Amino acid sequence: MNQKKPTNLSELTKAEIAKWLNSFDTVLTDCDGVLWHEGVAIDGVPEAITLLKSLGKEVYFVTNNGIKTGREIWKRATSCGYEIDESRIIAPIQAIAEYLQARNFTKKVYIIGAEAIRNGLAAAGIESFGPGPEVLQGKLNDFIAQQVATQAADDVGAVVVGFDEHFTFAKMLKASNYICSNPDCLFMTTNLDTVHRYPEYRIPGTGALLAALETCVERKALQFGKPNPEICQELIKSGKVVPARTLMIGDVCKVDVLFGYNCGFQTLLVGTGHNSIYELNEVLQNPIENPAFIPDYFVPSLGDITKLI
Template sequence: MYSVADNGLVASGKLEENSKTNSNSRGPIPDLRDFSKQELQNFLDSFDTILSDCDGVLWSCHTPIKGSLAALKELQEMGKNVYFVSNNSTLSIDNFVKKLERLGFPAKKHQVVVPSLVVAWYLTSIDFKGEAFVVGTTAFKNVLRDAGVKISTCDPELVDEDLGAVVEALKDYPGVKAIIHDFDPNASWMKIMRSVISLRRDDCIFIAAAMDALVPVGAKYPLLGTKLFTDVVSQTVGRQPILTAKPSQLLKEYVFKNCDLNGAERTVFVGDTITQDAKFASLCGFKKMFVTSGVATLEDALKEEEARPDIWIPSLGDFLPLFEGLNSGQNSSDQSL
């Protein structure tokens, strides 16, 4: 069966038997639903803090994923520290908290971690002076303003379709000392060029928040992500941005400094992606819990080598019957012991 050691998940017995018939040489990823009552209790005892992605784990755009927030609420009531770590900064922190509350989770502001907060924290840490030109939403900009960052007003508006007018509108503003990119539904050629012009100066830093190539929002086709525009700027000026979203080093530093962690080995990260969530968890040394309620599939996870999840479950909502079985002492897996 499955057991949990102090340093993470350890597979034995049944897992070894299953791996003989699995095409992946490392065998299957343990399914939390197969755990016995004692194994489930051991797993719960192995961590103090759980960090969860949001899109694809708790909701899909505006549609909640059944039972997922209820499971996190149950874990919080057990005494676990719960945090929400998302690459989506399109909501203000207040509205993020309100969304969680509306969906049944009693959240506090300090439990929300998004790239806009990391950018503000980083700029404060380097004693940033000057203005920041932000390609991003109003909510993103307001987080920076709240941290004392001056947002540049040289945001190009519509210009005459004349090259002379375009050149005049794009003159350099030496006061801009940072170019910051995040998701912006109103991104334009003019904003990209403003970024390029400022970044030709060595005294201007380049920061990127979300770097998704595609943004799944539950529609038939995903949206183009920020990476498309940021890459164009990077290639044009020959500079790579400072990254602040999953799976970046700066986000790791922010989480370790601002979240209540009792060591990486006693922390679980829940996510639905390999390239962002699982890789970030690996970077931090967290236990990796994978759910298939979002973007990636179990097959995707099985192919992963460096950031292979430690455990999986179809959705966090599938935790709820396991909790009930644990509390009632009637976990069906005990029948096989």
């Protein structure tokens, strides 16, 4: 059985690297773990992006970050030394706002998630509520009478779930009732990321919070992050991105590599994520079960490519 294994770019000759560089025109890259860590650029990577652009590659940044608006991510990119147009940032909050705008959405949005979602929606003229702490106070029936029944169900036209440090039973109770009391209520999420900072810690991701809500409402949310290939369908339809000539760069096999696979892109995993090497070894142990998670290429850091060319 021919088992897929990633090609390590560091082991290629200069001629092979040149051939590989000629195999794509467009680059989509994840941000956190590839371009920067906690707001600090990863060594040599801004130079690598500049080099790719100087070779004529069209570069897009694509993130699952649901706690920053597209503009905030763009500002972070700029402060880290990346020159990129704001329109080249593909981010969930922006995608959700555009989805609602395209449907002439005029109701309110209930948010389980960060303040950035409210800000992103407000910038698009969409009213929302929910971010911040909220706990069940007093008796359950009193809370239902005061907090759930008072917000007319048809007033809330969408529930958006993102990463929320203040996730509680009270929020789940509200969201479930908004979703189920109105069959037209949209149910959306910024991403399905299950865990952060693993294996150092296990910080529950949006996908973990969402699973609780999906179980309760017996519905699946529309998701606006990787690995959903829908998030770049507009770029593909317009011809700006040609899948066979596109490279996806990421640090997480089960999100970034799977996204590239779903879109028909070639994929490059970098080893600069918290979990990249650990996860790669894990998926390589089951190549038959995990073909969609195995990248075509691997490089310890994207910064290395300046030395390889």
